[in-house]
Amino acid sequence: MSVDVYLNFNGNCREAVEYYAQVFGTEQPQIMSFGDSPPSPEFPLPEEAKHLVMHARLNLLGSNVMFSDVFPGMPFVLGNNISLAVGSKDMDEVKSLFHKMKEGGTVVMELQETFWSKCYGQLTDKFGIGWQFNYDNGEMVM
Numbered sequence: 186m187s188v189d190v191y192l193n194f195n196g197n198c199r200e201a202v203e204y205y206a207q208v209f210g211t212e213q214p215q216i217m218s219f220g221d222s223p224p225s226p227e228f229p230l231p232e233e234a235k236h237l238v239m240h241a242r243l244n245l246l247g248s249n250v251m252f253s254d255v256f257p258g259m260p261f262v263l264g265n266n267i268s269l270a271v272g273s274k275d276m277d278e279v280k281s282l283f284h285k286m287k288e289g290g291t292v293v294m295e296l297q298e299t300f301w302s303k304c305y306g307q308l309t310d311k312f313g314i315g316w317q318f319n320y321d322n323g324e325m326v327m
Contacts, residue, residue: 186271186275186278187249187271187272187273188269188270188271188272189248189249189250189251189269189270189272190248190249190250190251190267190269190270191250191253191267191269191270191315191317192250192253192266192267193252193253193255193266193267193268194238194253194254194255194266195254195261195266196237196254198237198241198252198253199216199238199241201252202214202216202238202241202243202252205245205250206243209243209246211243211244211245214241214242214243216240216241217238217239217240218235218237218238218239219234219235219236219237219239219254219256220234220235220236221239222239222300223300233257234256234257237254237256237257238252238253238254240252240253240301251270265315268314268315268316269315269316270317270319271316271317271318272319272321273318273319273321274320274321274322275320276303276304276320279296279304279318279319279320280304282318283296283308283318286308286310286316287308287310288311290308290310290311291308291309292306292307292308293306293307293308293309293315294306294307294308296318302319303320304318304319304320305317305318305319305320306318
């Protein structure tokens with residue numbers, strides 16, 4: 186299990202990821218845009234979202250730091266654009282932590298299957314801290 190930092194940007198994520206990779210001397214980052222995700226007829230992707238970064242990850246001095254742009258129309262507040270990402274190979278642990286943390290908090294995305302995980306969800310805890318919970322069985326796309 187790990188807890189990693191997740192940084193959100195308002196359209197300039199690709200530039201930030203490439204900058205941090207250069208500063209820290211890491212390998213060229215793999216960047217997945219929203220346009221790279223499988224299409225869904227229930228949620229058509231707006232044209233302005235296709236080039237935005239859905240997910241990127243860098244290992245900076247031994248720590249995983251993950252990045253994405255906020256989806257068009259989602260709120261972005263400079264200074265509040267950081268969340269903590271819990272990754273576990275134990276689905277029961279992911280579910281337990283999520284359900285404990287949502288008490289007194291606000292669920293942003295209920296636990297559900299996504300194209301990258303069998304179990305993923307987001308919430309803001311009762312202290313205003315953003316959390317992402319992800320079951321990682323080693324089959325993640327990125």
